[in-house]
Amino acid sequence: MDLQLIGKNALVVASSQGLGKAIAEQLAEEGANVMVVGRHEDKLKKVAEELEASGTGKVAYCPCDITKSADIKQLVAKTVEAFGGIDILINNAGGPPAGTFEDMDDEDWQQAFELNLLSYIRLIRASLPYLKQSHGRIVNIASSSIKEPISGLILSNTFRTGIVGLAKTLVTELAPDRILINTVAPGRIATDRIKHLDKVNSEKNDTPLEEWEEQMKSSIPLGRYGEPAEFAKVVTFLVSGANTFVTGTSLLVDGGMVKSI
Numbered sequence: 001m002d003l004q005l006i007g008k009n010a011l012v013v014a015s016s017q018g019l020g021k022a023i024a025e026q027l028a029e030e031g032a033n034v035m036v037v038g039r040h041e042d043k044l045k046k047v048a049e050e051l052e053a054s055g056t057g058k059v060a061y062c063p064c065d066i067t068k069s070a071d072i073k074q075l076v077a078k079t080v081e082a083f084g085g086i087d088i089l090i091n092n093a094g095g096p097p098a099g100t101f102e103d104m105d106d107e108d109w110q111q112a113f114e115l116n117l118l119s120y121i122r123l124i125r126a127s128l129p130y131l132k133q134s135h136g137r138i139v140n141i142a143s144s145s146i147k148e149p150i151s152g153l154i155l156s157n158t159f160r161t162g163i164v165g166l167a168k169t170l171v172t173e174l175a176p177d178r179i180l181i182n183t184v185a186p187g188r189i190a191t192d193r194i195k196h197l198d199k200v201n202s203e204k205n206d207t208p209l210e211e212w213e214e215q216m217k218s219s220i221p222l223g224r225y226g227e228p229a230e231f232a233k234v235v236t237f238l239v240s241g242a243n244t245f246v247t248g249t250s251l252l253v254d255g256g257m258v259k260s261i
């Protein structure tokens with residue numbers, strides 16, 4: 001299958017590590033030009049060097065705090081300046097803090113809204129003129145909580161479902177410009193975020209970390225956590241030229257973990 005990614009311009013948000021980095025790597029390997037994004041210039045520089053070594057396209061990076069509107073405008077402008085346009089937008093962000101309803105005050109809710117939903121809205125808005133020109137592709141990274149809430153992650157559970165509502169509505173609004181938009185939902189993919197959540201939950205449940213991890217893995221029919229590269233391959237297909245008819249889908253990448261139909 002020809003993914004038709006050579007020379008395509010990809011803006012991959014929150015790509016200094018974890019899932020975003022794996023997506024940036026996969027797109028670079030397929031010949032796309034990739035903009036790498038995060039808050040820390042030193043981390044971004046290192047990732048950009050790695051991508052340059054493995055891909056054939058151009059690689060650029062831009063320090064950006066996606067909770068800031070001005071940063072997002074500058075990021076999109078820099079991407080267009082570096083590559084001449086945008087064909088692919090990957091919306092991604094850090095995870096919000098773990099906790100229950102009674103742990104969270106207005107400030108926590110506001111911060112999670114800005115990080116995990118408003119940033120996606122602003123990035124789509126700022127990229128839209130270029131995505132219209134390219135008949136582009138958008139993938140929003142969410143969480144398996146779009147299908148089944150996860151205990152102790154009230155902020156995530158609330159805002160990830162908003163991502164799906166946004167995407168499902170945009171399917172129709174963006175279709176006349178032949179822009180495809182999909183949501184990809186990780187279950188448990190082995191990144192620092194999952195390490196952090198396992199540590200928090202093992203302490204909260206007074207269970208040794210290794211035992212907790214085994215319990216988590218045993219709840220996944222495939223019996224293990226996913227690898228970031230496995231997740232990235234699914235995203236890469238959805239944003240590629242090989243995908244011409246999948247839009248509005250919410251796709252789980254979870255080794256069968258979520259049981260809901």
Ligand SMILES: NC(=O)c1ccc[n+]([C@@H]2O[C@H](COP(=O)([O-])OP(=O)(O)OC[C@H]3O[C@@H](n4cnc5c(N)ncnc54)[C@H](OP(=O)(O)O)[C@@H]3O)[C@@H](O)[C@H]2O)c1
Pocket residue numbers: 013014015016017018019020037038039040043064065066067092093094095096115141142143144186187188189190191192193194
């Ligand atoms: N891994 C999983 O299995 C899983 C499951 C469900 C949901 N998710 C969600 O999927 C997303 C990615 O997960 P991950 O596992 O890759 O997380 P991760 O390893 O913690 O990576 C998060 C990324 O977000 C960036 N970031 C955080 N805050 C930012 C900000 N304000 N502005 C710009 N960049 C920011 C971080 O870069 P800097 O720190 O350098 O800024 C980093 O590149 C998260 O929202 C996570 O909650 C993941």
